Amino acid sequence: MRLSAIKPTTLxxxxxxxxxxxxxxxxxxxxxxxxxxxxxxxxxICPGSNTTFSxxxxxxxxxxxxxxxxxxxxDISNGGVYSGATTATLTITGATAGMTGYQYQCVxxxxxxxxxxxxxxxxxxxxxxxxxxxxxxxxxxxxxxxxLPTATTDVVINSGTTFPPxxxxxxxxxxxxxxxxxxxxxxxxxxxxxxxxxxxxxxGTFNASAGKLVLSGSSQTIPAIAVKNLQLNGSGTKxxxxxxxxxxxxxxxxxxxxLGNNTLTLGAAATTSGSSSSSFIITDGTGALxxxxxxxxxxxxxxxxxxxxxxxxxxxxxxxxxGTxxxFGARVISGVYNAxxxxxxxxGAAQTTYNxxxxxxxxxxxxxxxxxxxxxxxxxxxxxxxxxxTNCFIGHYTSNTWNPGSTxxxxxxxxxxxxxxxxxxxxxxxxxxxxxxxxxxLRSFTGRMIPDGARLQWQTDNEQHLAYFDIERSxxxxxxxxxxxxxxxxxPGIHDYSFxxxxxxxxxxxxxxxxxxxxxxxxxxxxxxxxxDNTQEKIAVLAPNPFRNTANLKLSLIAPQQINFTIIxxxxxxxxxxxxxxxxxxxxxxxxxxxxxxxxxxxxxxxPGFHQLIPMAKQ
Numbered sequence: 001m002r003l004s005a006i007k008p009t010t011l012x013x014x015x016x017x018x019x020x021x022x023x024x025x026x027x028x029x030x031x032x033x034x035x036x037x038x039x040x041x042x043x044x045i046c047p048g049s050n051t052t053f054s055x056x057x058x059x060x061x062x063x064x065x066x067x068x069x070x071x072x073x074x075d076i077s078n079g080g081v082y083s084g085a086t087t088a089t090l091t092i093t094g095a096t097a098g099m100t101g102y103q104y105q106c107v108x109x110x111x112x113x114x115x116x117x118x119x120x121x122x123x124x125x126x127x128x129x130x131x132x133x134x135x136x137x138x139x140x141x142x143x144x145x146x147x148l149p150t151a152t153t154d155v156v157i158n159s160g161t162t163f164p165p166x167x168x169x170x171x172x173x174x175x176x177x178x179x180x181x182x183x184x185x186x187x188x189x190x191x192x193x194x195x196x197x198x199x200x201x202x203x204g205t206f207n208a209s210a211g212k213l214v215l216s217g218s219s220q221t222i223p224a225i226a227v228k229n230l231q232l233n234g235s236g237t238k239x240x241x242x243x244x245x246x247x248x249x250x251x252x253x254x255x256x257x258x259l260g261n262n263t264l265t266l267g268a269a270a271t272t273s274g275s276s277s278s279s280f281i282i283t284d285g286t287g288a289l290x291x292x293x294x295x296x297x298x299x300x301x302x303x304x305x306x307x308x309x310x311x312x313x314x315x316x317x318x319x320x321x322x323g324t325x326x327x328f329g330a331r332v333i334s335g336v337y338n339a340x341x342x343x344x345x346x347x348g349a350a351q352t353t354y355n356x357x358x359x360x361x362x363x364x365x366x367x368x369x370x371x372x373x374x375x376x377x378x379x380x381x382x383x384x385x386x387x388x389x390t391n392c393f394i395g396h397y398t399s400n401t402w403n404p405g406s407t408x409x410x411x412x413x414x415x416x417x418x419x420x421x422x423x424x425x426x427x428x429x430x431x432x433x434x435x436x437x438x439x440x441x442l443r444s445f446t447g448r449m450i451p452d453g454a455r456l457q458w459q460t461d462n463e464q465h466l467a468y469f470d471i472e473r474s475x476x477x478x479x480x481x482x483x484x485x486x487x488x489x490x491x492p493g494i495h496d497y498s499f500x501x502x503x504x505x506x507x508x509x510x511x512x513x514x515x516x517x518x519x520x521x522x523x524x525x526x527x528x529x530x531x532x533d534n535t536q537e538k539i540a541v542l543a544p545n546p547f548r549n550t551a552n553l554k555l556s557l558i559a560p561q562q563i564n565f566t567i568i569x570x571x572x573x574x575x576x577x578x579x580x581x582x583x584x585x586x587x588x589x590x591x592x593x594x595x596x597x598x599x600x601x602x603x604x605x606x607x608p609g610f611h612q613l614i615p616m617a618k619q
Contacts (some may be wrong), residue, residue, distance in 0.1 A: 031059075031111050031112050032058075032059045032110070032112065033059065033110055033112050033113060033114055033115075033116070034057050034058065034059045034060045034061070034108045034109060034110035034115065034116045035057060035058045035059060035116060036055060036056070036057045036108060036116045036117075036118050037056050037057060037058055038054070038055060038056030038057075039055065039118055039119045039121075040053040040054060040055055040104060040105070040106065040118055040119065040121035041053075041121055042121050042122045042123075042124070043121065043122075043123050043124070044124040044125075044126070044128075045095055045123075045124070045125055046125070046126075046127060046144065046145035046146075046147075047095065047096060047097045047125055047126075047127070047145070047150075047152070047153055048094055048095070048096075049094075049095060049125075049145075050091070050092060050093050050094065050095070051091075051092050051095065051123070052084075052089050052090060052091050052092070053065070053089070053090045053092075053104050053106075053121050054088060054089040054090075055088055055089075055106040055108065055118045056088065057088070057108045057116060059110045059111070060088075060108045060109070060110055061109055061110050061111055062086065062108070062109040062110075063086055063087055063088055063106055063107070063108055063109075064076075064085070064086055064106065064107045064109070065082075065084075065085045065086070065090040065104060065105070065106050065107075066104070066105050066106070066107060067102060067103070067104060068102070068103040068104075068105075068120075069099075069102050069103075070101075073103075073105060076090070081093050081094055081095060081096075081099075088106075090104060090106070092123070095123065095125050096125065096152075097125050097126075097152040097153055097154060097175060098125075098152070099123055099125050100123065100124050100125040100126060100154055101122065101123070101124070102122070102123045103120045103121070103122050103123075104120070104121050104122075104123065105117055105118050105119065105120050105121070106118040125154065126153065126154035126155060126156050127143050127144060127145045127147070127149045127153050127154070127155055127156075127174075128143070128144040128145075128155075128156045128157075128158060129142065129143060129144075129155070129156070129157045129158065129161060129165050130142060130143065130144050130161060131161035131162050131163035131164060131165060132161075132162060132163075133163070134163050135163040135164060135165055135166040135168075135188075136165075136166065136168050137165050137166060137167045137168055137169060137172050138168055138169045138172070142163070142165070148172075149172075149173065149174040149175075150173060150174075151173050151174070151175060151195070151197050151216075152175055152197075153174055153175055154174065154175050154176040154177075154178070154198070155174040155175075155176070155177050155178070156178045156180065157177075157178065157179045157180060157183045157184075157185050157204070158180045158183055159180055159181065159182030159183040159204065160182070161183075164183065164184045164185070164186075165184075165185055165186075166186055166187065166188040167185070167186070167187045167188060167192050167193075167194050167211060168188040168189070168192055169192060169193075170191065170192055170193045171193070171195075172192070172193065172194045172195070173194070173195040173196075173197070174194075174195075174196060174197070174198075175196075175197050175198040175217075176196075176198035176199050176200075176201070177196050177198070177199075177200045177201070178201045178203075179200075179201070179202045179203060179204040179205070179206055180203055180204055181203040181204055182204055183203075183204035183205070184204055184205040184206075184207065185204070185205070185206050185207070186205075186206075186207035186208075186210075187207070187208060187209075187210040187211030187228075188210075188211075189210060189211065190210045190211060190228065191211070192210075192211040192212070193211060193212045193213075193214060194211065194212070194213055194214070195214040195216050195233075196213065196214070196215060196216065196217070196220070197216050197217035197220075197234070198217055198220060199220055199221040199222075200220070200221070200222055200223055200225075201223065202223045202224075202225070206223075206225060208225060208226065208227040208228060209226065209227075209228055209247070210228050211228060211229065212227075212228070212229035212230070212231060212248075213225075213227050213229070213230050213231070214231040214233055215230070215231065215232055215233060215234065215238050215255070215257075216233040216234040217234045217235075217236070217238075218234055218235045218236025218237070218255065219236050219237065219238075219239075220234075220236075220238040220239070221238075221239050221241055222238055222239065222240050222241065222244070222257075223241050223242050224241070224242025224243050224244060224262070225242070225244050225245075226244065226245045226247070227244070227245070227246055227247070227248075228246070228247050228248040229246070229248040229249045229250075229251070230246050230249075230250050230251070231250075231251040231252075231253060232251070232252050232253060232254065232255045232256070232257055232279055233253045233254055233255060234254060234255050235254060235255050236255055236256070237255065237256040237257070237258050237282065237311060238255060238256065238257045238258065239257075239258050239260065240257060240258065240259050240260060240262045240264065240287070241260070241262070242262055243262050243263050243264075243265070244262065244263075244264050244265070245264070245265040245266070245267060246264070246265075246266050246267065246270045247267040247269065247270055248269075248270060248271075249270070249271055249272070249273055250266060250270065250271070250272045250273070251272075251273045251274055252272070252273065252274040252275040252276065252279035252280060252306065253274060253279060254278060254279050255278075255279055256279065256280060256281070256282050256311050257281055257282065258282040258284050259281060259282065259283055259284065259285060259287030259288070259289070259331075260284060260285040260287055261285040261286045261287050262285075262287040263287045263288050263289075263290055263329070264281065264287070264288075264289050264290070265290040265291075265292065265327075266289075266290065266291045266292060267292055267293075268292045268293040268298065269293075270291075270292070272304065272306060275304065275306030275316070276314070277314040280306040280307060280308055280314050280316070281305075281306055281307045281308075282307075282308060282309065282310060282311060283307050283308070283309055283330075283331035283332050283333070284309060284310070286331075287331070288329035288330060288331040288361070288363070289305050289306075289307050289329065289330055289331065290327055290328070290329040290330075291303055291305065291327065291328055291329075292327040293325050293326075293327070294319060294321045294325060294326060294327070294328050295321035295322070295323050295324050295325035295326055295370065296321075296322060296323065296324060296325055297324070297325045298325030299325070300320075301320060302318045302319070302320045302373075302375070303318065303319050303320070303328075304316055304317075304318045305317050305318070305319070305328075305330040307330055307331060307332050308332055309331075309332045309333055309334050309358070310334070312381075313334075313358075313379060313381070313382060314377075314379070314415070315332050315358055315360070315376070315377055315378050315379070315382065316377050317330050317332075317360050317362065317374060317375065317376055317377070318374070318375040318377075319362075319372050319373070319374055320372065320373040320374075321370050321371065321372045321373075322371045322372075322373075323369050323370040323371035323372070323424070324366075324369035324370065326364045326365050326366055326369065326370055327364070327365035328362065328363065328364050328365070328426075329362065329363040329364075330360065330361070330362050330363075331360075331361050332358055332359070332360055332361070333346075333358070333359050333361065334357060334358065335350045335351075335357060335358070335359065336350070336351050336355045336356070336357060336358065336359050336430045336432075337349065337350055337351065337359070338351065338402070339400070340359075340397055340427070340428050341597070342597045342598055344361045344427060344428055346359070351384070352384060352385070353384050353385045353386045353387075354384060354385075354386050354387055354388075354432055354433055355383075355384050355387060355430060355431065355432045355433075356378045356382050356383055356384070356387065356430065356431040356432075357382050357383070357384050358378060358382055358430070358431075359428050359429070359430050360376055360428070360429040360430070361427075361428055361429075362374070362426045362427070362429060363426050364426050367425070367548070367619065368424075370423070370424055370425075370426075371422065371423070371424055372421075372422075372423040372424075372426075373419060373420070373421040373422075373423070374394075374419065374420055374421075374423055374429070375417050375418070375419040376394065376417065376418055376419075376429065376431060377412075377415050377416070377417045378415060378416055378417075378431065379414060379415050379416075380414040380415075380416070386433075387432075387433050388433040389409070389410040389416055389433070390409045390410070391407050391408075391409065391433055392407065392408070392409070392410055392418060392431055392432065392433040393405045393406060393407045393408065393418075393431070393432060393433070394418055394419075394420040394429060394430075394431055395429065395430045395431070395432055396420075396423070396427070396428075396429055397427050397428040397429070397430070398425060398427055398598075398617075399546075399598070399599050399600040399617050399618075400598075400599035400600055401600070402430070402432075404432070405420045407433075418431055425619055444457075444458060444459045444615075445457075445458040445513060445525050445528055446458070446528060446613070447511055447528045447530050448530065449530055449531070450500070452500055452502055453500055453501045453502040453503045454473075454500070454501040454503065454509055454511065454530055455498065455499075455500050456471060456498065456499045456500070456501065456511055456528070457496070457497065457498045457499075458496075458497050458513060458525070459494060459495065459496050459497070460488075460489075460494070460495050460497070463488055463489055463490050463491055463495060466488040466489075466490045466515065466516070466517060466518070467487075467488055467490070467516045467517060467518045468485055468486060468487050468488050468516050469485065469486045469488060469497065469513050469514065469515055469516070470482060470484075470485050470513070470514035470516065471483045471484045471485070471486070471499050471501065471511060471512075471513060471514075472511065472512050472513075472514055473501060473503070473509060473510070473511055474509070474510040474511075474512075475508070475509065475510070476510075477510040477527065477529070480510075480512065483501050483503075483511070484499055484501065486499055490518075507531060508529065508530070508531050509529075509530045509531075510527050510528070510529050510530075511527065511528045511530065512524050512525050512527045512528070513525035527568065528613060529604060529613065531606070540553055540554065540555050540556075540603075540605055540612055540614060541553070541554045542554075542591065542603065542614050542616065545614075545615075545616060545617060546616075546617035546618065546619050547593075547616075547617075547618065547619065548618065548619050549592060549593055549594045549618075550590050550591065550592045550593070550594065551590075551591050551616070552588050552589070552590060552591070553588065553589045553590075553591045553603070554586060554587070554588050555582060555586070555587045555588075555589070556585070556586050557582055557583070557584050557585065557587070559584050560581075560582065560583050560584050561581075561582065561607050562579055562580065562581050562582075562607065563579070563580045563582060563605055563606065563607040564577070564578075564579050564605070564606045564607070565577070565578055565579070565580065565603060565604065565605055565606075566603075566604040566606075567591075567593075567601055567602070567603055567604075567616075568601065568602040568603075568604055569599075569601055574604075575596075591603060591616070593616065593618045596618060597618075598618045598619055599617075599618060600615065600616070600617055600618075601615075601616045601617075601618060602614065602615055602616065603616055
């Protein structure tokens with residue numbers, strides 16, 4: 001159709017229709033996304049009180065409040081304690097103590113995207129100490145909420161109040177307790193009690209030298225604290241986050257206290273009460289239970305350390321010390337090993353058969369002067385495969401080796417106990433039976449040259465699970481070769497062995513024993529050095545032995561001479577050497593093991609016509 005054919009009246013009608021459309025549907029050229037101009041504020045209120053969170057915004061067409069109670073934000077619906085969830089103001093009616101720490105935010109929508117989200121506001125529900133009247137915890141007017149805290153109330157003690165609080169009743173209680181920096185909390189008398197169900201956070205001063213603190217909740221965290229009386233109640237495991245001490249009574253009613261790497265110390269007059277398999281101290285780190293003043297002049301009789309390394313394994317130890325009073329520490333670790341370092345940390349292989357699967361680590365404050373009887377307790381579930389409780393013994397790890405006690409039958413019926421007496425030094429203890437790595441003790445290993453070759457002799461104690469001894473020889477003290485084999489008796493008790501290596505005499509020979517177990521494991525003895533002119537005359541005596549750092553060596557010489565000495569570790573390695581030019585007669589020289597780890601060493605002496613090897617035990 002030609003343009004000239006369109007009638008003027010048609011164009012007019014179409015233009016009118018278009019004009020009417022824009023009049024009824026105007027274009028909004030000023031539409032904008034919502035913008036928040038006023039943020040919600042944090043709120044602190046008393047339990048059961050009401051509060052609101054509000055937001056202001058421009059270009060807003062809708063509101064949605066959200067809650068994060070610990071698992072992320074989600075939309076709130078009206079109902080329960082909430083109203084106004086889709087308005088600019090969220091109202092909370094009757095907030096509970098359990099809502100403390102809840103976070104709130106508002107999502108604001110508009111006619112265009114994006115939506116706007118407010119800042120987060122936190123709700124705190126607690127009862128604050130204001131201390132306007134006097135220091136009495138028992139007076140409601142001293143609290144911000146006008147009422148006393150309950151077991152569900154979080155309590156905050158702030159600094160700067162007219163009267164710092166004093167616990168003056170036997171029924172003081174709270175949920176979480178926070179002592180702010182500069183604030184103080186104390187007991188007004190020894191009979192008053194504070195029961196805490198939640199965590200204790202102490203940035204100020206908590207003077208608990210009087211009264212009793214009761215821990216009645218589960219999974220509580222307790223800071224470093226010194227208390228007169230402490231009671232474990234409630235359920236679950238409480239965790240100590242710093243060193244703590246008790247000067248009165250430590251009462252076990254229910255639940256556990258895990259020490260982690262922190263030590264709990266009972267003072268000179270402190271006692272324990274009520275410990276059992278459902279309430280005791282868990283030693284799950286390097287922290288120990290330490291009890292002071294055990295021994296003559298202090299605590300006499302059996303003192304129990306109620307410890308175990310997990311809530312499912314109560315393995316207490318009891319100490320009776322007839323020696324000088326001292327502070328003793330005890331902790332238990334899982335597993336028993338063939339070696340430990342000087343800090344009682346396992347460094348050897350874990351044993352999987354023939355033992356109780358625990359190591360008791362016992363310490364004393366001042367080395368020496370003790371004479372202890374120790375009783376160990378364990379459960380049937382703690383026993384490894386092939387352990388025989390009718391013929392078992394207590395092993396004491398000293399001088400880098402396990403030293404066994406006498407074999408006997410355990411007492412009791414799950415739990416079981418075994419005792420040892422005459423203990424004067426303290427380190428790891430374990431319990432084993434026939435076949436255990438714990439028992440074998442090499443009491444001595446000596447040798448001398450004879451016309452037929454080299455004569456070797458050694459003595460063992462309490463062999464178990466031992467197959468044989470291989471005798472190994474070296475010309476240089478470094479490379480060893482097989483020289484012979486002697487079957488082991490493999491029985492408890494003391495046994496003497498001898499072996500003659502029929503070899504042409506050399507100027508110097510070195511020998512060691514390879515001690516082989518029936519399961520293929522083996523260890524080496526210290527090295528014996530023999531010389532062709534060795535008369536085995538003992539011209540030297542070392543005393544005291546064992547010793548801590550220094551002992552006296554007395555030498556008796558019939559003529560002046562030079563003597564070479566070497567200090568050898570228990571692997572046969574020479575670690576210190578020297579030479580003395582000595583006169584005839586008696587001479588006393590100091591021998592120092594200063595700076596060396598506790599364990600077994602040897603002093604080798606060589607001079608014209610003699611050779612002597614002296615074992616030395618450093619404590």
